[in-house]
Amino acid sequence: MVLGNYKQAIAARSTDPEILRKSQDGGIVTQLFAYALDAGIIDGAIVAGQSEEPFKPEPMVATTREELLAARGTRYAISPNMSLIKEVTRSYGLDKVGVVGTPCQMQALRKGQLYPIGLRDVADKIALAVGIFCMENFPYQGILQLVEDHGATALENVSKLDIGKGKFWIYTERGATVQLPLKVTHKYEQPGCHVCLDYVANLADISTGSVGTPDGWSTVFVRSGKGDDIWAKAIAAGAFETKPIDSVKPGLELVTKLANDKVTKNQKYLESRATEYGVGKALRNPYI
Amino acid sequence: MGILESLKTLLFGKHDVGGGKQDEKPGSAKAEKPADVSIGKKASIIKEPKEEKPVADKITVGHVHMSGCTGCLVSFADNYEGLLTILDKYADLVYCLTLADVRHIPEMDVALVEGSVCISDHLSVEEIIETRKNAKIVVALGGCACYGNITRFCRGGQQNQPQHESYLPIGDLIDVDVYIPGCAPTPQQIRNVCVMAYLLLKGNDEQKALAGAYLTPLMNLAKAGTQACGCDIMTQGINQGLCMGCGSCAAACPVRAITMQYGKPQIERDMCIKCGACYAQCPRSFFSFDVVNQYEGIMEAIDAAMEP
Known part of the structure; x- marks a missing residue:
């Protein structure tokens, strides 16, 4: 159950060379939104765009293909995409909203749809929620520390950041590569990630991530009825090249392993919060 | 029954809403002390709007x-x-x-x-x-x-x-x-x-x-x-090591007292009206x-x- 409910799991990548040129992996999120925008399924999407500071993401509303393309790629820092979920239906005026987010942001979204305490007229305007796999996230200052201090690289010279194969990778514009063992990154993770029990965005319509598939491809879980419908249309429109998930290495086995690792570790931490902090005191448990 | 009709019925009961003397100018009639209303026989002014x-x-x-x-x-x-x-x-x-x-x-x-x-x-x-x-x-x-x-x-x-x-x-x-x-x-x-x-x-x-x-x-x-207060986001969220910076609180705040700075909520406490929306909306308040x-x-x- 660590992989959540899904109707199908596929290895996929975008068929659009322009999207793939600067995408993190298979360009799934950008391609899905570009297709959905084209087909009128969404009016626009909340994405993690690029702010003025290098590799600092900022939630943005993309209503054109150009704006979507500008937001390609992963930025390993917190992008509070949910902060725009009401505004996108107001000053941006969208009736059919796309949103991309980490597993916790998908949880926030679904809670917000079921308990719209401060989200008036938002719940029924969510047309497509795309989740991304996530082990943990860093505050921007943590990324700064990792890249500039540990990696001895100026952030403005970095062309791509990546986490994979057990390492944190820094690629520079001039072709240098710096790798940091994940061990040094752990202390910069934000604490809120350590109570998270979701690795593969179980509550998204469609969730995707690099783990499980070869370089340049992504693993895709199609989860909800809405997601299934949109995925089928996107395939019919030729937006994606796909392979059966069991035909690729390392496949779902690795996804399951990592998901298990994360959930087990964090479950343990949650339990320790109830007993190991203070005497007869417990830290608050967010899950009821 | 149209929506408007049903609303009218809902608001005024099933009787003629638009009727009555509408053309009469105010002040044209001579003011008179209203007669005492006898409540003994329970005369109904509104025709009982019996709901089906x-x-x-x-x-x-x-x-x-x-x-x-x-x-x-x-x-x-x-x-x-x-x-x-x-x-x-x-x-x-x-x-x-x-x-x-x-x-x-x-x-x-x-x-x-x-x-x-x-x-x-x-x-x-x-x-x-x-x-x-x-x-x-x-x-x-x-x-x-x-x-x-x-x-x-x-x-x-x-x-x-x-x-x-x-x-x-x-x-x-x-x-x-x-x-x-x-x-x-x-x-x-x-x-x-x-x-x-x-x-x-x-x-x-x-x-x-x-x-x-x-x-x-x-x-x-x-x-x-x-x-309740915007402070709950800090005391019950960030202080407890639970905030992951999703931004739900900022979206929920009706007075825009919360902005997200470097991925975490920044609360203008003077603007907060203490409605409790931010904390209740937070996915880490209850889930x-x-x-x-x-x-x-x-x-x-x-x-x-x-x-x-």
């Missing part, structure tokens, strides 16, 4: 107005035709400012209480106590009833009741069962609670279990106390996998329930 009840098993709901701005009631009404569906199928409105012609708080299944209680006004105190006595479930509707909200800032001196300076959330005077925080609470949240309250009281076992699970976090909020994992089914069920 297609569903016998409705719950009874009342809206109790304490010191609030009526924004919560407007928000309830902002379900538009959904309000009519609720009143047609699930709930009889037995007590409500403007919408129901009833003077004293009757017995009812669910009381939606809007506003805080002015303890300088004995009638308000009596009414909130009466509400608790007469209602099976008391729902604090909106920030004022739950947490005091903007009335927390009252210091008296306002016209025309300058002596009214002490306002308390209803939970400081009576036991409250369910909170719906927010200023104003959203039409969809009120709708969801109405449908779930109906299922809890009238549904089958499965529906009762679901409604119970859905309402539990809102009941827990009611148990947790009568104080039930049992409920949220079924989001697709629940949302479909609510949509189906709201079919006219």
Whole structure:
């Protein structure tokens, strides 16, 4: 159950060379939104765009293909995409909203749809929620520390950041590569990630991530009825090249392993919060 | 019957609304002392608006107005035709400012209480106590009833009741069962609670279990106390090591007191009106996998329930 409910799991990548040129992996999120925008399924999407500071993401509303393309790629820092979920239906005026987010942001979204305490007229305007796999996230200052201090690289010279194969990778514009063992990154993770029990965005319509598939491809879980419908249309429109998930290495086995690792570790931490902090005191448990 | 027609009927009863002498200029008739009205034979001014009840098993709901701005009631009404569906199928409105012609708080299944209680006004105190006595479930509707909200800032001196300076959330005077925080609470949240309250009281076992699970976090909020502030995001979220920077609080804040700075909420505490929306919206304030994992089914069920 660590992989959540899904109707199908596929290895996929975008068929659009322009999207793939600067995408993190298979360009799934950008391609899905570009297709959905084209087909009128969404009016626009909340994405993690690029702010003025290098590799600092900022939630943005993309209503054109150009704006979507500008937001390609992963930025390993917190992008509070949910902060725009009401505004996108107001000053941006969208009736059919796309949103991309980490597993916790998908949880926030679904809670917000079921308990719209401060989200008036938002719940029924969510047309497509795309989740991304996530082990943990860093505050921007943590990324700064990792890249500039540990990696001895100026952030403005970095062309791509990546986490994979057990390492944190820094690629520079001039072709240098710096790798940091994940061990040094752990202390910069934000604490809120350590109570998270979701690795593969179980509550998204469609969730995707690099783990499980070869370089340049992504693993895709199609989860909800809405997601299934949109995925089928996107395939019919030729937006994606796909392979059966069991035909690729390392496949779902690795996804399951990592998901298990994360959930087990964090479950343990949650339990320790109830007993190991203070005497007869417990830290608050967010899950009821 | 069109929506407009049914609203008219709802508001004015089934009699001629537009009739009467409209052309008469004000002041043209000579003022006369009205004759005494004999109440002995119970002459009815309004022709009894007898409602036909297609569903016998409705719950009874009342809206109790304490010191609030009526924004919560407007928000309830902002379900538009959904309000009519609720009143047609699930709930009889037995007590409500403007919408129901009833003077004293009757017995009812669910009381939606809007506003805080002015303890300088004995009638308000009596009414909130009466509400608790007469209602099976008391729902604090909106920030004022739950947490005091903007009335927390009252210091008296306002016209025309300058002596009214002490306002308390209803939970400081009576036991409250369910909170719906927010200023104003959203039409969809009120709708969801109405449908779930109906299922809890009238549904089958499965529906009762679901409604119970859905309402539990809102009941827990009611148990947790009568104080709320943007600070809760810090004290109960960030301080407890639970914030992951999703931005829900910033989206929920009705006065835009919360912005996200470097991925974490920055709260302008002087702007905060203490409505409790930010903390209740936070996915790390309460989150039930049992409920949220079924989001697709629940949302479909609510949509189906709201079919006219």
